Amino acid sequence: MELTPELIQGKLFSFRTQAHKFHLDTRSFAEHSALGKLYESVGDFTDSISEKIMGYQNGKRIGVSKTEEIKPYSEEAVNTMVKEGLEFAKRLEDWATKKNYVDIQNIAQSLSGQFAQTAYLLTLN
Numbered sequence: 001m002e003l004t005p006e007l008i009q010g011k012l013f014s015f016r017t018q019a020h021k022f023h024l025d026t027r028s029f030a031e032h033s034a035l036g037k038l039y040e041s042v043g044d045f046t047d048s049i050s051e052k053i054m055g056y057q058n059g060k061r062i063g064v065s066k067t068e069e070i071k072p073y074s075e076e077a078v079n080t081m082v083k084e085g086l087e088f089a090k091r092l093e094d095w096a097t098k099k100n101y102v103d104i105q106n107i108a109q110s111l112s113g114q115f116a117q118t119a120y121l122l123t124l125n
Helices: 005-025 029-056 075-099 102-124
Strands: none
Touching: 005 029, 005 075, 029 075, 029 102, 075 102
């Protein structure tokens, strides 16, 4: 499915909320810390990417965004979310490249880096 501003924003909202829920539900301090850093940074990425998309589109607001259902905590669900975050960041980078939204390409690379760092931190349990 081709990315749209609405899909991008909705996916970012979903990642932030899901990471926050996992952060609250884990019993591992290392996981709690890693997921806390992730949900805070994804919130910042969501704001920055949304504002820049609107800027590239001459101020046109992003329409209604759908968010995904929040999944219950499990180690497998956490690892799946992080993997999906890495995949989404790559799709976002490719989308921005096609649109020539250079700054969003860079932010997508940083988003990928944040998910990669989280993947590593989750191995420290």
